[in-house]
Amino acid sequence: MSVSAFNRRWAAVILEALTRHGVQHVCIAPGSRSTPLTLAAAENRSLIHHTHFDERGLGHLALGLAKVSKQPVAVIVTSGTAVANLYPALIEAGLTGEKLILLTADRPPELIDCGANQAIRQPGMFASHPTQTLSLPRPSQDIPARWLVSTIDNALGQQHAGGVHINCPFAEPLYGELDDTGLGWQQQLGDWWQSDKPWLREDIQLESQQQRDWFFWRQKRGVVVAGRMSADEGKRVAEWAQTLGWPLISDVLSQTGQPLPCADLWLGNARAVAELAQAQIVVQLGSSLTGKRLLQWQQTCEPQEYWIIDNLTGRLDPAHHRGRRLVSSVDRWLEQHPAEKRTAWSTEIPRLSAQAWDAVAATREMFGEAQLAHRIRDYLPEQGQLFVGNSLVVRLIDSLGQLPAGYPVYSNRGASGIDGLISTAAGVQRASARPTLAIVGDLSALYDLNALSLLRQTSAPLVLIIVNNNGGQIFSLLPTPPDARERFYCMPQNIQFEHAAAMFGLRYHCPQSWEALETALDGAWRTPVATIIELVVNDTDGTHTLQQLLAQVSQL
Structure with a gap:
């Protein structure tokens, strides 16, 4: 009996079961223990494969794919801390409703808590954040294939929103040719392999009734x-x-x-x-x-x-x-x-809204992030979409901008973290194949710098605007202690992103005026590649403009 061959047949059932629940995209990180899952995914012709070397970014890439596709997205990682890196994306999905299916490879039970390499306690490690948690046993022909497929179906059939964690232990050897080991076990599922339906179908509906009053x-x-x-x-x-x-x-x-x-x-x-x-x-x-x-x-x-x-x-x-x-x-x-x-x-409200808009418009010629937020409608690509980062940029667009009705807008506003924003934007673009404008701050870009590698694969123009106000200026809006604000809150890094763009082979512009920005955008929307546009602005101009407008409108 070949252990590696049966591992692959076991994994093939898992991956095929996922496709019956609408999974089209699978995101894969490198790893040895996850080999059975990776090879099963690679051999499944129903799946579109995405790879990334950074598991935290991989989870957010899957999140972006799920936002647009409205379908569950699978993620495959190896054992150990690779699994823990999926936590932020899982938390976000639980709060915003995207469906993620985390397939985490694991050491078999005899290698846990005994000093074995890369072996940690993975079952239940995500606590209450998954909607379903499934800890599979070590692959064995003593366990019927119909148990495995119906167990997967049961977990996914109850996935209304958020993530499902499926922990998959595999014993070595992990590598070897696929022989006939376990073929009869796999064939117990009969013509299921030729169908496109789950083995076990559950009809669980969560929907409130019509309000009769x-x-x-x-x-x-x-x-x-x-x-x-x-x-x-x-x-x-x-x-x-x-x-x-x-x-x-x-x-x-x-x-x-x-x-x-x-x-x-x-x-x-x-x-x-x-x-x-x-x-x-x-x-x-x-x-x-x-x-x-x-x-x-x-x-x-x-x-x-x-x-x-x-x-x-x-x-x-x-x-x-x-x-x-x-x-x-x-x-x-x-x-x-x-x-x-x-x-x-x-x-009263329509009049005040019109007056507030006029007050914002009166500042639009200044070159800054507040004015970018007001002007953003003018810079959206036709038949495209917008991805908005967190912290100050999303608040400025919310306060000072007006986006077109029905124009797709995405963001990570569940846990509202700055981790994984560029990775999520990459997933949003891949799932839609639309021209995409993404806007993040400088610290957010630094936090997810690895994700620039994902932007090398775009099917339509993608522009990443990095608003560089030299730190987390959102804290300038909060009553943080002035003498501690810069060092302990804003944390200015005094950097620019030209070398980062060059390292990943991406186009780069650093415009100093609205005319230069518009020229850069006009060129970027003509070619299906990614372009980084860095907008270097004075540190606190954006927060000061917002505060001044708030005071002005409050007195109307």
Whole structure:
């Protein structure tokens, strides 16, 4: 009996089972213990393969692929700390709903806790963050193939959102020719191999029922809050709110077109808050709200009912309002709860929003990150998509910009970390094959510098704008101690990224004006390669501009 051959047959069943649950993309890191999984994935013609030498980046690459494809994405890594590097992406997926399937190779049980090399306790190592955890036994012909495939099906059939961790121990030898060992075991599954359906199909649906009193609530004064949703959903929500005559407060990830732009500015105005207090119901569609003033208002508003609609489970309401937590896709919910044409009841907010926009527009000629956020609509590629990093850049676009309705926008706004942002953007581009504009800060780029290697493989133009304000200037907006702010919070690195671009063979520009930026972008969108554009700006200009605009709009 060949151990290596049976390992591969065992792994082939696992990989084939994944394809029956919609897995098309598999992300693979190098490793020896994962050889059975890697070779089984390589031989499966239903899979598209992606590789990366950095497991943390690999997990985020898978996250980006899952965001766009809306399908589960598999990740294969070897044993040891390679597994631990998937933790950040797994956590993010659990909070934002992407489906990841982590196939982690492991040493067999007799090599754990005895000093064997690269052997750690892997079962359960991700604690409560996976939606399902499956610790497989060492491959054995004494275990029926139908047990293995139905066990995989059972775990994936219950995956509503988030990650599934499947730990896969393999004994040595790991290498050798594939002989007939285990062929009969594999053939126990009969014509399953020729079908495209899971062995075990489970129908578990999590969806709230239609609210029968909606006809009553839609006649009231309401407010719509739009969080993260798809581009098509964003357009529909904007039309739905307009028909109802309810003001729409839109997050940067809502893709609604932000009909009342600069919400994070005008929500700091007392007259706007006073008018919103007249609302009898607030309907929030989608989670992951960005704006600080929006979150403050959401924390303190007291409508008669606060409804949250999202496909994710859980409360999703840090203010713990009295109301309803409805599990549904936004599209499905809008179909079940049509709007009734009514006259808009809010008059103060549209006026304040227009004035806030004019105040922002008056600063647009300055060359800085706040102005980039305001101008961003002008720089989006046609038929493309936008990936927005975290910290200051996403807040500036949310506060000062206005994105087109239905234009795809992606971000990692679950745990809101800066790790893996470039890797996620690479996955977003690969899954869609669209021209992609990604914007991150300088520390975020440093944190994921390895991911520049992923940008060497693009199927359409990708532009990565690195806004270099020399450190984490988001802390300039917070009451951090002034004498400790630079050293312990902002941590300026005093670097530029030209050599990093050269190291990975990527195009590079460092424009000093809007005209130079527009010229660089015009050239970048013409060729299906990646381009880094570094925008070097004065350290605190962006935060100062935002603070000045907040003060100005609050006094309107």
